[in-house]
Amino acid sequence: MSTISKIFCSVKNFSILIGIFFSIFIFSLNASAARLESFDNYFKGSSLGPVQKKESAHFVVSWVNPKDELIADSLLQHLEAAHQELNPIFKDSSETRAKVPVEIFPDLKSFSDVSKLSMARFKATGTIALTLDQRLMILSPRNLVTGYNWAVTVVHEYVHYLIREISMDHIPIWLHEGVAQIFQGYPYQKEMKLSPSQWGLFKKSKEKNKLLDLDTLKEPFPTRKTPEEAELAYIEALLFADWLNKKCGVLKVIHSAGRLKSVEKALSECTGWSNEVLKKKFMQEILANVTIPAGKDVEFFARDFSGGDPLEVEGKKADKKSRDFAQLSTELFKQGRYRSSATELEKAFKESPVHPPSWQRQLASAYEKVGEKKKSASILDQVVRDYPDDAAAWYLIAQQQYKNGEQKPAWISFVKAFFINPFLDGLAEEMRTLREKNPSFNYSFF
C-alpha cells in the first residue's frame, strides 16, 4: 500500500501547486501594470453583504461571504505563527510597515475580475492564490469539493510577499518559486520536501537527459511546452534554491541581488563561479548530484505516462475485477451488510494496488459498524499516512477519537481536516460542540 502511498496525494496537489506557482509569474507580469481594484471597492454594495475584516498584529484579513468568516481566525493565527518563524529569516522590519492584506475571494469570478486574469486561465492552471500589488489573494476553500491546503498556500504567498519586500525587482521566477516552496510549510514543516510524483518526474527527466538548463528556468514556467515540463521547472527551482540555501543561504542571495541589482552578481558572490560556469555546473554538478530517494512510489512516477496524468493513465489500467468488488461492496454497504461489504473491499484491494482513499474510508466505516474499531482506526491511520491531505479521513479519525473520549486528539484531527476542507459537511458543527466543552482548544496542530 505504501508504494502508492503518496501518488494520489501528490497528484491531487499538483494542480494546486501549479496554481500557487503560477501566481508569481502573474505578479511579475503585473508588476508594472496599473493598480488593481481594491477588495473593498469591488465588493461595495455586494449582494453577499458588507466587506468584513479581522486583524492581528501583522495581518488584516478581509472577506465578503459571511460563511468565509469560518476560517478568518485560524488563518490569522496560522499566519502569525508562520510570521514569528519567517521574520528572523527574512530580517523583515515588520514593525514599521503596514499590516499585510489577506483577501478571501468568495468565488472564481470575482477573483478573476479583481486580478484581471481570465476565468479560462484560472481554470486551465488551477490557480487558487495570487500575490498581486503586495496583496495576498486566495480563493475561498468553499469553492473546492475536497478543499485545499489553504494554510500552506497562504504562507507560500506570504513568502513571495516577503521576497518582494526585500527586492521588488531582480529576483527571477525560479528563485521566487524555489524559496517560496522551501518556506511554505512554516511554522510546522521546515524541511524542503518534494512529493513522490515530483521525484519520479525528476528521475525520469534526468535519465532521459531532459532536465531544463538555467537559461530555460528564467523563462515563465507555466508557458512551458507541456504541463510536465512546467512542473519540472518548479522542481528544479526548488532543488536549486535548496542547494543555494545550503551553500550560502538563499536569503543572502536575495538580499545581494537587491543590493547589487543583479541576480547573476549575487549568484557569483555566493558560489564563486562566473555565470557561464554556473550554467554548466547547474546541469553537471548541482542537478546531477541530487540524491533521489529510493522507493516504489518514486519508481511508479518515473514511468512513462506519455504526457498524461499518471493517475488517470494508471486508473484506466486498474483491474476491472477490483472495481467490480468495490461496487459489490458498496451495494452490500447500502443494504447494511457491513461485514460482507468489508470482505468484498478486501478482495478489491487484493486485485489491484491502485485504489482511491474513498474505498479505504468505506472499508474503515464498514469495520467500525461491525464493532471492529481497532481495525477501522488502523485503516484510517494508513489513509492519512498515504494521503495526508485527505480531509475526510482526518474527519473520520476525529469522530472515532471523540467517540472514544479522546477529546484532545480528536480536536487535533478535526483541525487537520479543517485546514484542508473547512467546509466539509458537518465538520464545523462538531468542532463547535467540542470547543464549547473545551474552550482552551485553538487552531494549533500541537
Next chain:
Amino acid sequence: MLSFLKRELWRFRFYKSLESLAFAVLIFFAVTQFGFFSKLFFQAFIDFNPFFILFRNTCVVVGMGLSLTFLYFKISSILKIKISDVASEIEKQNIYFKEHPNRRGELRTAALMLENSLDNSSEDFQEAHLNIWNRRLPKFQRFLLPRREFYFSIALIFLTSSLSIFLHSHYVRTLPTNIQPWTPTQFEIRLPFEGAIWNTQPGALSGIASSEVRFKTPKFSWGLRTFLYVQELNQKWVAYPCKEFCELTLKERGQYAVGTQFFRSSFFPLQVVPDEAPKAVLMVKVDSEWLPATTIEVLNKKELLFQFSASDDIRLTQIELRHRFQDTDEVVQKWSLHEDHFKQELTLSLEGWKGGAHEVYLKLFDATQSANSAPIYILFADENTLREKRLQDLRAMLDEWVHVLGDLIDTDQDQKLAGGLLKRFQEMTYPEQEENSLMTAYIKELKSLGHRIENWAKFSPDFSELKKLIPKTEKAILYGLSLMFQEKTGEIQAAADSLHSSRDDLNKMLEKIREGKMDLNSKDLDEAFKKLASQLEEMQKKIRELPQGPQDDLLNREALQNEADESDNLLKRIEDIKKQAANGDNKGALKELESLLNQLSILSKEMERSLDQWKNNLDKGALQSAERYSKSLKDIQKQQEELAKKTDRLKEKAEKLEGDSQKNWQPIDPDKAKALKKEFAQAQKEQQKISEKLKQTIDQYDKDAEGSEWQQVLRSNEAKQSEEQISDRMKSSSDALNEAKAFESMTNQAEAIELLKNAQKSQQQTLDNIKSAGSSSSKPTARAEKVEIVGNEKQGEKERRRKIMDSLKQKVDDRYQKSHEHYFEDLLQR
C-alpha cells in the same frame, strides 16, 4: 345680530321646507294607494288591462300634481318668512326668554328695526335698543331647533312610505272560501329551451322545473274574472289573473286551484320534477367487452375504442369528450346536440401521451346545467414508464440478491449457515418480464442459481461449495447492475433524442425569425425554450443518476452544487436570450440563439459519442465473438452432418457385407472386413476431430466473453449444459464407431446435430435480445401491445357488469326505453 338672525332665518326655512315635503309625499302616497287598491278591486271583475294601466297612471299623475301644487304654495309662503318671524320663533324656543319673560317681544322689535319696518322718528332709541340686544346676543345665541310639527311630519313620511311599500310587496289576493266544481282535463307544457313547442298533456299541471304550463281559461260567471291560485311548497297562495290561458312557470311542487274573486275550484296537486343533470355512461373496449367506469393499464397501445350513451330529461345541448392529465384538462371532441338521448362510438388516439395516470370523461350540458360522467382511468405506460418500472423491479430484485451475497459471505466466514438465507429464497419474488428479453434470460439464470443455492443450503451445507457459489452470485449481481446501467443509458438516449428534436424545432424557428415570419418574443419560441430547458435538466439528472462504484460522500456539498450549477450553462444562456429579446436587443438575441444552437449541436454529438462509447465498453467485443461462435457451431454442424452421411454409407456397407455373407453361407471376406474396419477407424478419427473443434470453440468463446457485461447471458448455464450434451453425444458416437456400431453412432450423431441446431438457435435469440436491448429506446413499437383491467374486480361486480351489458343489449318498446335507460344508469351508479 343681523347675521345671526339671517342664518337662523335659513335654518327656519329649511325646517319648514322639510315639513312641507313630508306632507307632499303623504298626499302622493294617498292618491297612488287609492289607485292601486282600486285597480285590484276592478281586476276581479273585468279583464281590461289598458284601463287599469291608465287608471293607475292617472292616479300617479294626479298624486304628483297635488303634491307639487301643495309644495308650490308652501314654499312660496316659506320664502315670505322674515327675520322678525324668526325672532318670534327664537323668543318662543330660547330658554333665555323663558327666564326673562318681560323681555319677550324685544327681540322681535329689534328684528323689525333691522328690517327697517318701523318709522325713522326714534333713531336714537332704535340704535340704543339694537346695541342692548347686540350685547345680549351671546346669552341666547343658539341654533334654532325644529318645531314639534317637523318631527311629526318626518315620522309621517317614514310611516306612509313603509306602509305603501309593504302593501305593494305583500299584498296577496285572498283565497276565496266558496267552492265551485271544476276538474282539470288537459294542459299544455313547453320545456325550457329555445325553440321548444307546446305539448298537450292530460290531467293536473305537472312537468319539469322551469317549464311553462298553460290551459284554456274556464269561464265561471259573466263579469267575474278567472284567477289561477297557486301555492308552492312552503309559500303563500298567489293569484295569477288569467286571460285566454291560465299560465304558470313551474318552479316548485305544491297545489293549485282555479276560480274568481269570490269562489274557487278544489285544490289540485302541482307536480314539478326538478331538472336533472344530464347523464352519460362512457365505456372502453377491452378484449371485445365494453367496460364502464374502470381503470385500465395500457401498454404501448396507439388507440382505444370508446362508446358512450348520454341522456337528459329535457334536452342535451352539448357533449364534450375530455382528457385530463396532471394539470391539463382538454377537450378532445365536441358534439352540439338537440336531442335527449345520444349514443356514439369513437376511437381515441393515444399518440403522444405521456406515461402516467390519465382520465377520459364526458362533460354534458343541457339547457340549464352541466355534469361529468364517471371517468375511465387509463394508466398509460410509455417507453419511459416501462423503463422506470423495469428499473424499479430490477433494483428491488438486486437488493434481495445483495442480501443473498451477504448471507453467503457470512456463511463462508462463520462456517455456519446464515440464518435468513433459506427464508429469503422462500419469500423471493421475481418480476414478470416480456418474452425474449435480456431481463427474462437474466431472471431465468437467477432462478436457476437461486434453486442451486437453496438446494445446497437445504440438503448439503458443504461449505467448500461456497467458493463456487459466491463468485457466481457476485457475477449475477454485477450483471444485474450492468443491466441497470443499460436501462439508464437507454433513458439518456431517449433524452438525447428529444433534445435533438427540440434543437431541430428551434432551428426551424430561427429560420422563420430570419425571414421575418416570427417574432423573437413569440409565445411559440418561449414554449420551445421552456421545453429545451426542461429536457436539458432531465438529461443532466439522468446522467447524474447513472450507477457508479463507491462514491465519496464526505465532501464540501456547496462546492459540489456549484460544480453542478456550472453545467447549467446552457440554461443560463437561454435566460440571457430571453432577456435580450425582452429588452429589444433582437440582433444580439438572434446571434446568441445561433450560438446556442451550435453549442447544442456539439452537445448532441458528444452525447452520441459517449453513448456509443458506453455501448462499446459494455460489449468489449463479446458480440463479435458470439457471432464467431455461432459460425463455428454451423461449421461443426456441417461436418457432423457429413460424418453422419459417411456413417450411413458405412452402415450400408456393413449391412451389405453381412447380407452377402448370410446369403452365400460363407464367412465375410477378411480383406473387405479389414477395409471396412479401417473406414470405421477413419470415421472415428473424424468424429474426434469434430469433438476437439467443438471444445476449442467453446474454450475460445469462454475466454472472449470473460469480462464482458454480456457474459452472464451469452455463457448461461443453459448454454453450457447444451454444449455438454453435444460433447457427450459426440463421444458416444466416437465410441460406437470404434466398435463399428454404425447404427448406434448414427443415433448419437443425429442427436448431436439436433442439439447443435438448438444451440445455434438459442445463441441467435440471445444475440437478437442483446441487439434489441441496445436500441430499445428507439424501437418502442417492438413491444407487445397490452390493455389490462387494473381494478380488483370481485365476482359480484363482474356479474353486475354483465347484467348491465345484457340490459343494454335488450330492445324494448319506445314507451319503456326511458325507464329502461334509467334502470341501467341506476345499476351503474350503484
